[in-house]
Amino acid sequence: MTAGNQMQVDALVALQEAEVREEFLKQRTLLLGQHLVMQKQENKALLDKINGLEADLRLAKGDSDPAITVTEHPNNG
Structure with missing residues (x-):
């Protein structure tokens, strides 16, 4: 295999690996x-x-006043 072909194969393998990582x-x-x-x-x-x-x-x-209740944190939606 020539150096040019090896570079093409390396690039193709790198592209496939990137696609797998992306998925x-x-x-x-x-x-x-x-x-x-x-x-x-x-x-x-x-x-x-x-x-x-x-x-x-x-x-x-027998409390008539509502006590402090836990309220939802703003980051919890």
Whole structure:
């Protein structure tokens, strides 16, 4: 194989490797995005449960003033 042919093969292999890496990164990004959505939903459900339990506790104590409740962090959507 001549040096010119070797350079063409090397370039083709590098291009194929780059395409594989790009597809991997796209799939990973998609998976991480889906995981983030699920995590946000779980966080909201837990936050709602905490707020409900705090309300129940206030009622059990006979508090008429609403106590400070846990609020959703702005970064959690």
